[in-house]
Amino acid sequence: MGRTLRDAALLAAKDLRLERRAKVALGQMLPFALLVLLLFAFALDPDRGVLERATSGLFWVTVLFTAVLAVQRAFAVEVDDGVLDALRLSGIAPAAVFLGKVGALVVELVVLEVVLGLGVAVLYDARLEGWGLLAVVAAAATVGIAAAGASYGLLAARLRQGSSLLPLLLLPLLAPVLIAATRGSDVALGRETGSGWPWAALLGVFAVAYLVLGTVLFRPLLEET
Amino acid sequence: MSALAADRTAAPTSTGSTATRVLGAVALVGLAAVALFGLVISPPDAELGETIRILYMHVPTVSVAYLAFVITAVASVAYLWKRTEFWDLLAASSAEVGVVFFALTIFNGMMWGKVTWGVFWRWEPRLVTTTVLFLTYIGYLVVRSIPTEPRTRGTVSAVIGIMAVVNIPITHKAVDWWRGLHQSRTVLGTVDPEMQGSQLFTTYLSLTAFMVLFAWLLVHRFRLAWLGERAAEQGLEAALADRRAEGQTSGSAGPAGGGATA
Numbered sequence: 107m108g109r110t111l112r113d114a115a116l117l118a119a120k121d122l123r124l125e126r127r128a129k130v131a132l133g134q135m136l137p138f139a140l141l142v143l144l145l146f147a148f149a150l151d152p153d154r155g156v157l158e159r160a161t162s163g164l165f166w167v168t169v170l171f172t173a174v175l176a177v178q179r180a181f182a183v184e185v186d187d188g189v190l191d192a193l194r195l196s197g198i199a200p201a202a203v204f205l206g207k208v209g210a211l212v213v214e215l216v217v218l219e220v221v222l223g224l225g226v227a228v229l230y231d232a233r234l235e236g237w238g239l240l241a242v243v244a245a246a247a248t249v250g251i252a253a254a255g256a257s258y259g260l261l262a263a264r265l266r267q268g269s270s271l272l273p274l275l276l277l278p279l280l281a282p283v284l285i286a287a288t289r290g291s292d293v294a295l296g297r298e299t300g301s302g303w304p305w306a307a308l309l310g311v312f313a314v315a316y317l318v319l320g321t322v323l324f325r326p327l328l329e330e331t
Numbered sequence: 332m333s334a335l336a337a338d339r340t341a342a343p344t345s346t347g348s349t350a351t352r353v354l355g356a357v358a359l360v361g362l363a364a365v366a367l368f369g370l371v372i373s374p375p376d377a378e379l380g381e382t383i384r385i386l387y388m389h390v391p392t393v394s395v396a397y398l399a400f401v402i403t404a405v406a407s408v409a410y411l412w413k414r415t416e417f418w419d420l421l422a423a424s425s426a427e428v429g430v431v432f433f434a435l436t437i438f439n440g441m442m443w444g445k446v447t448w449g450v451f452w453r454w455e456p457r458l459v460t461t462t463v464l465f466l467t468y469i470g471y472l473v474v475r476s477i478p479t480e481p482r483t484r485g486t487v488s489a490v491i492g493i494m495a496v497v498n499i500p501i502t503h504k505a506v507d508w509w510r511g512l513h514q515s516r517t518v519l520g521t522v523d524p525e526m527q528g529s530q531l532f533t534t535y536l537s538l539t540a541f542m543v544l545f546a547w548l549l550v551h552r553f554r555l556a557w558l559g560e561r562a563a564e565q566g567l568e569a570a571l572a573d574r575r576a577e578g579q580t581s582g583s584a585g586p587a588g589g590g591a592t593a
Binding site for chain 1: 411463464466467469470473474477478479483486487489490491493494495497498501502504505506508509
């Protein structure tokens with residue numbers, strides 16, 4: 107167990123080091139995310155308060171689309187140089203490979219969400235309150251997106267035409283995350299009444315379920331030749 | 332499936348058998364009875380009027396679809412464990428039939444909506460959940476259709492089958508909480524236990540008839556898939572034999588021409 111976590115941390119660090127050198131997340135995904143925010147403003151009238159009311163939804167939709175890119179990138183680096191084979195032969199537990207990917211994705215997504223959060227505060231004039239709930243909702247949603255994304259990322263990497271399939275496969279699965287994260291954020295921002303904690307709990311259930319599933323199912327996915 | 336292979340000296344050319352003929356006959360009779368009870372014999376509902384009749388189709392189609400996806404998930408787990416073709420084909424066949432029943436559910440949900448609300452679509456919990464899950468399993472079918480090595484295809488589909496089924500209750504909860512607040516409870520999708528005698532009877536009759544229909548479709552679809560795999564194998568062997576024959580004939584032309592066995 108300890109060795110798996112250590113290996114996972116090692117692999118996550120490798121991914122993040124690669125990211126720091128290649129700067130794909132910073133250079134491509136962040137601008138893309140900010141661009142999506144702008145596009146929403148072009149599509150929906152920025153003057154009539156539509157953007158303000160829809161802030162949470164637009165934020166999380168943007169996160170989802172960017173997460174698909176992040177997942178594709180996370181596995182492109184492995185497939186490109188035959189690294190998947192190397193990982194398979196290295197004796198590292200598949201669960202560690204999975205958790206490493208999840209770890210790296212979580213870090214990238216958190217950075218994205220912080221920057222997007224600032225973007226949303228500036229562009230859509232959103233006021234950020236309810237920090238506790240917001241942080242928990244965002245954390246649970248991020249882990250869930252990373253866990254589901256890591257599993258489906260490898261899956262898509264094994265298929266021909268896989269990268270164009272990834273959105274079709276991943277996004278319906280993440281529909282409940284979008285719903286729960288948006289509603290939870292709305293409550294945290296004071297836009298909706300009621301308790302946001304059930305939404306956070308649902309996100310937690312999703313995150314745990316897909317962490318467990320991914321840990322177990324990564325082995326058959328990785329070991330197929 | 333071994334019975335099929337062992338009993339016939341020649342390869343089976345159709346997916347029909349005594350079992351399917353019996354199932355088909357029972358399904359036909361059952362559906363006719365449902366039509367009779369549903370459209371004629373059972374009375375209109377006190378609240379919903381004549382529109383309750385669509386429930387006799389809607390509840391079974393959605394129940395059968397969920398059953399189909401549970402079968403897919405169980406077969407997926409079994410495939411990852413046993414690695415036999417039977418489980419892979421069962422998972423895929425069940426998913427395909429399930430998608431068909433989901434499509435039927437969405438369709439009759441929209442019909443009910445048109446009559447009741449005047450519009451084909453409303454963001455009501457059942458319709459939304461069914462549509463999201465429908466798209467999830469469309470993804471499964473798309474993955475099945477990509478030409479891949481059988482073992483890779485089987486593994487990838489099995490993983491999707493398992494991950495998708497876990498998402499069903501989570502999506503249900505999320506959509507119910509989301510839209511449930513904004514919409515008064517609709518009977519659509521739930522069997523009201525206070526239904527009158529013949530209405531309840533018709534609902535259960537319909538459930539039974541649709542289950543038999545599902546079994547009939549599943550057996551046929553499974554056998555079709557099995558035949559497809561055999562045909563693909565034969566096609567492969569024929570292609571290899573052709574290449575070898577080519578190699579032999581052109582081998583006499585010179586050393587360079589004999590390397591045609593790929």
